[in-house]
Structure formats: structure tokens, C-alpha cells
Amino acid sequence: MSGPFSIVAVGDSALVVRFDERVDALVNAHAVSLAGALASEVLDGVRDVVPAFCSVTVYFDPLRTDSRELMDRLQQLASGDVSATPPTGAPIDVPVCYGGELGPDLQAVATFAGLPEQKVVQIHAAVTYRVFMIGFTPGFPYMGIVDDRIAMPRRQSPRTRVPAGSVAIAGMQTGIYPSESPGGWQLIGRTPLTVFDPGREEPFLLRAGDGVRFAPIDRTTFEVMATASESRR
Amino acid sequence: MALIFVERPGLQTTVQDLGRWGFQAFGVSVSGAMDCGAHRLANALVGNARGAASLEVTLVGPSLLFDDDRVVAVAGAEFDITVDRQSLPMNAPVVVRAGDRVTFGRRRSGARAYLAVSGGVDTPPVFGSRSTHVPGRMGGFEGRPLASGDRIPIGPRSARSFPARQKRSPATAAFVERPSRLRFVAGHHLGRFAPESLAELAGSQFVVAKDSNRMGYRLDGPALGPRGGADIISEATPIGLLQVPASGQPILLMADRQTSGGYAQLGVVITADLGIAAQLAPGDTVSFGMCSQADALAALIAEERALLPLEDEQS
Numbered sequence: 047m048s049g050p051f052s053i054v055a056v057g058d059s060a061l062v063v064r065f066d067e068r069v070d071a072l073v074n075a076h077a078v079s080l081a082g083a084l085a086s087e088v089l090d091g092v093r094d095v096v097p098a099f100c101s102v103t104v105y106f107d108p109l110r111t112d113s114r115e116l117m118d119r120l121q122q123l124a125s126g127d128v129s130a131t132p133p134t135g136a137p138i139d140v141p142v143c144y145g146g147e148l149g150p151d152l153q154a155v156a157t158f159a160g161l162p163e164q165k166v167v168q169i170h171a172a173v174t175y176r177v178f179m180i181g182f183t184p185g186f187p188y189m190g191i192v193d194d195r196i197a198m199p200r201r202q203s204p205r206t207r208v209p210a211g212s213v214a215i216a217g218m219q220t221g222i223y224p225s226e227s228p229g230g231w232q233l234i235g236r237t238p239l240t241v242f243d244p245g246r247e248e249p250f251l252l253r254a255g256d257g258v259r260f261a262p263i264d265r266t267t268f269e270v271m272a273t274a275s276e277s278r279r
Numbered sequence: 280m281a282l283i284f285v286e287r288p289g290l291q292t293t294v295q296d297l298g299r300w301g302f303q304a305f306g307v308s309v310s311g312a313m314d315c316g317a318h319r320l321a322n323a324l325v326g327n328a329r330g331a332a333s334l335e336v337t338l339v340g341p342s343l344l345f346d347d348d349r350v351v352a353v354a355g356a357e358f359d360i361t362v363d364r365q366s367l368p369m370n371a372p373v374v375v376r377a378g379d380r381v382t383f384g385r386r387r388s389g390a391r392a393y394l395a396v397s398g399g400v401d402t403p404p405v406f407g408s409r410s411t412h413v414p415g416r417m418g419g420f421e422g423r424p425l426a427s428g429d430r431i432p433i434g435p436r437s438a439r440s441f442p443a444r445q446k447r448s449p450a451t452a453a454f455v456e457r458p459s460r461l462r463f464v465a466g467h468h469l470g471r472f473a474p475e476s477l478a479e480l481a482g483s484q485f486v487v488a489k490d491s492n493r494m495g496y497r498l499d500g501p502a503l504g505p506r507g508g509a510d511i512i513s514e515a516t517p518i519g520l521l522q523v524p525a526s527g528q529p530i531l532l533m534a535d536r537q538t539s540g541g542y543a544q545l546g547v548v549i550t551a552d553l554g555i556a557a558q559l560a561p562g563d564t565v566s567f568g569m570c571s572q573a574d575a576l577a578a579l580i581a582e583e584r585a586l587l588p589l590e591d592e593q594s
Binding site: 183 | 300301302303304305306307309405406414415417464466467511512513514515517519520537538539544547548549550572575576579580583
């Protein structure tokens, strides 16, 4: 069963399929599955399909697409069975060096949780997270659900510069900053992996529906892996 | 390879085409020319395909030196432009010789102009597009606005002919006939707004705030209070979206906007009026009018009718 959904126009060049409005793995699986099904369709004038937490937006050229036909097709596809339950495929391992200068907010999260830093790390790394969607900057994964105990809200004021590879928490979500950018999430560690590399054959390490497991590594291992990553670019 | 040498870059001159489509699911913004009609007109006038890259000029224009014979055309915001001190007419193809200098002078109306050169701007495509995403440093010339000393590659001249007619681009025509009014289709988060919000939007004047840019325009005016929690669960954000954070001051999302967002959505400016929005500068006044889907499509068809005959002359 696909669950309830509505299809509405957003402006004159997009339709959005909205599922149950909540952050939930199964609802997200419907969205990801629908976006996947659309990838194999030949739809005149459709120029982008964007899954989000509980919705899929289909962008089209109104001069080439009959929006009513598109809506009918979306109705059919959205009503279909979900092909995969969360998360899809084997989880991707993401090594993280937690705390210290690579995770300047780990102490704040520990204080928030009333727990030692090591315990926060253990809790964060214990779970396979679902990638709900990619957004904000190229390759940035919105993942969840973070354990309540360490689900510290985002910073009051964002940093102007967050280093690439930073692993972060904001409430019930966790994410990885693929490139240097401003950012308001709590930085708890850094990964030596390159989450986004436009020059790589597969530029994006993660996509919606993937499972992610964080694996703690020490600073030395981080430096070795970071150098190897750098030389591969 | 032929190139354009940048003597003075202007305020923000970027390489743009019709946008980077197909990768928003990976967080890659669309970017592209903010006034597509003007970009397409300029390209058609020099014999390029509509998807060729042009230079988007913002508020203060550049001074450019050409090292090869080319045809150029400028459409969009109206500037006084010279080719080696001879006046260069807007909206017309003009022959430029190797060694000629094209200089943008005083801006007379609008905010963004498009300089097309025969052969197109030939910077390396990224994810299938030459558009520049300024915040993400992606695409265009080294992912950034032009700077003094830059050497911009341009494509080889084609054998195509070009129309000699002069014609103002649709958005510039609409813009010059002030005041600026943007038509929008109402959104679907209306339950999050006070019932008067749509009427307030349609009945008020707003001023484009100083910190407005290609990502979006902050609009100063009456608060369009979202009630209760302003935020929605993040979903995709189209160009022209009028989103309203807790402050009640609406934000009009433009070409370099992020691919998704979590503010309540009040409506979306229609595609046909995006060019008018592109011609707004900080400090300009703008008002809004609600519009049906049918009217939005009719307006787009009308704009297309104006542009297609010029473009078809290239085939």
C-alpha cells in the first residue's frame, strides 16, 4: 500500500506529489520509490524529479508537457506498491574521526545530553541511518533518525565556514557537509571520504534511500585516509 | 582558440545558459540566465542556439576586449554601450573586429543584460551546463563572476546568418512600462497563513531589499504572517517561489536558490513573469497579482510567440 497522497501544482511548471506529512522511513520510501519509477519513464518535457522527505516534485516545461496527462501518470505510479523497504541495499560505511578540532561541537552535544563525549560517539555510531534526501548543497545527505538523547538543535547562529567532510547533528537529523559552506549544524566529527566530487565517475557518494553507518576512527587513520582521498581527486 | 579579455568585470558578470537541469535530486541548483527571454533574444540575434552561453551583466557592466571578429548582441536591461567609442545599439547584431573594445556605460533601465557572442561562451560544461552557480562556485568561468584579467574562451564562428531586425525582449518591454507587477499562482500551504495573507500579498507594494541577489530577493513590506510554526518539512523549491519565514517578510527565490527548503510557501511567480523579476534591482518597488494556471500558460505562449520566429531563422 502506498499510503495517502495528494498531487498539486506548484507554479506553472511543477507538480508535487505529497505523501503523509512527517519524517518517517516508510513514507520516505514511497517518495524515493516514486522518484525511482519516474527515472525509467519517458515523459515529454519533464526536466527534473526531486524527492524530499515526504514528497516528490516533478519539474516540466509547460510548453511541451500536458500537465493533466502528467498528473494522471503520477497518480498511477504513486498508487503502486513500494518496491523496497527502508533503507535500500547494503549500508555505506562512513569513517569518522570524532571530536577535538575535527568535531568542535561534540563537547556541546555531550553537555546537552548530560553524557561523556565517548558515550555520545557510541550512540551516534550505533545506528544505521537512512538518507531521506539530498539538498542544501550538492551531495549533502539529510539522514535520520538521531537518538533523542543526542538530538541537539542546530546552533543559534550558523558558522560562515564549515570544513568539507564535517559530520553534524541538528535535532533528529544527522548530515555530512560535502564541501566547505556556511552551516548551522552541530559539528561532531569529520570524515576523510569525499562525499561529492564532480570529477569522479560517480560524483555523489550518497543518494536518497541509502543506509549509512558511521565508524569511529582515530586521528592517525583519518590523516592517512584523507591523504589517500586527496590523491584520488 | 578565440577569447574575450576582461579589462573591467562590472559588478557581477557571470557565464549563464538555460540552466543546469537534471541534478536537483542531488542538491545541484539550476542557476541559469535570470531573464531567459533576453538571453534567448541575444543569442538569436547573433545566430546562436538558445542554449549557448552568454554573459549575464548585473547593474554595472564590463569592459571587454575581443581578439577575433565576431557578432555580438546585448538584450535585457538597457545600457549605453560603446564599441571603441561608437555607440552599440541594444537588441541588434553588431559586428566586432579583433582588437575592438566593448564597454558598458550608464544603465538606463532594468538590472540584468545579456551579451551574446557568435559561437557562444565556451567554458567547460559542468553537469551538462555552463551556467555559473555563484554560492557553490560551480560552472561558468572558474565557478565565479568575471574578474579583471580573465580570458574567456569563445566558440568558433558558425556559418549562420542572423536577423537584422531590432526587437526588445518581452521582459524588458514589460519592465520599462512600469510599475513592476508579478503574477503568481497561489500555493498550497495556505492553511499555514492568516486568511488575509493572499489579499495582503496581492494588494501591497514591496521593495526589493539591499541584500537581494541571484539566490533570492528579500521583500520589504507588510508582514504576511505565517501563523503557528512557519516551517514545513523540506520539499523542492521552484524558481519564483514566494516563501515566508517566521518574520513574515517574503523571499522570492531566484536562479541560484537551493534545491529544497522548509519555509511555508505562499505562491509561485509565473514563468512568463520571471524575466520581469530578473530586471528588478535592490530598491525597486514591486507588486503582485494572483493568476490562474490557464492565464499563466497563456502568458508563456504569448512570450514564446514573440521569441520563436527570431530563433527559427537560425534553422
